[in-house]
Amino acid sequence: MVTGERTDPPGTPEVITVVGAGVMGRGIAFAGLLTPASVRLVDVDAGQLESAVHRILADVEVGIDRGKIDAEVADRAQSHLATTTDLAAGCDGADVVIEAVVERMDVKHQVVRTAEQHAAADAVLATNTSAMSITEIIAALEDPTRGVGMHFFNPVPKMKLCELVRGLQTSPETMDRAEATARAMGKQTVRVEDIPGFATSRVNALIGNEAMRMLEEGVASAEDIDTAIKLGLNHPMGPLEMGDLVGWDTRLDILSYLESTLGERFRPTNLHRRMVAAGHFGRKSGQGVYRHHAP
């Protein structure tokens, strides 16, 4: 139960800015609202911000109904959430900035650079990349000791882990402050070194890619592949359902990066590439391996 009276560990931020209001950014913003901090959500697309706010408030309602969030925290959530399409304004004076924009190095470099210019002088500058090098992302900063990976999982409100990834330049203080922030959000943390794919994404991407290859080869139907992995291997979700949840566009970016850094075994399938070309991204577009209700 998250209550209004919880004691927050030292180093908990007052302003958290989340950049990117897609699948992950909205979930991270929700988790930020469980802390005493004000949360600002930034996106280049005003429509994404609007739908993110609806989704976040709906998740708050679900939390109340399930007895996981009390009314005081819910009230605070309403007044503590702000949105903007202006990155500089959204980062102004923030203590922690977490970027969750598309999985592209050039976009992440541009976002973290702007964040550094406008956030508090000692702000933690975190990236939620699934797989890309933290060291390379934070190399764009004037002061890369403040850069760190904070890797959340989808769906953020339900998933308990935040993987903290130490770039080559990340200072111990930055790791500690990132950990304090994640814990204030109610997450358990693990600390990993900066290797592409960290401890989680490289395994997840390989399983999902193998399942997609099996689908392409006609080994079994999508439903049967997912059922086999769930009931036979005791995974809570099938790998094709998981791909629909992650987004096949995001997954393609992840696999392409892992192929270029870790090797051929991460090469995406032709079926996967064709699905992305067709806009079959998964839940967020309404069609992936499976058909979904409008997002």
Ligand SMILES: NC(=O)c1ccc[n+]([C@@H]2O[C@H](COP(=O)([O-])OP(=O)(O)OC[C@H]3O[C@@H](n4cnc5c(N)ncnc54)[C@H](O)[C@@H]3O)[C@@H](O)[C@H]2O)c1
């Ligand atoms: N989807 C997952 O399951 C998952 C899990 C963990 C980590 N991640 C990582 O999180 C990040 C975001 O993934 P996602 O699935 O939420 O993607 P998404 O496509 O759902 O959302 C990305 C958002 O970023 C916005 N954006 C793009 N450029 C921007 C900019 N310059 N400034 C502000 N906003 C910008 C887009 O408008 C979009 O709303 C990626 O790095 C991804 O690898 C994804």
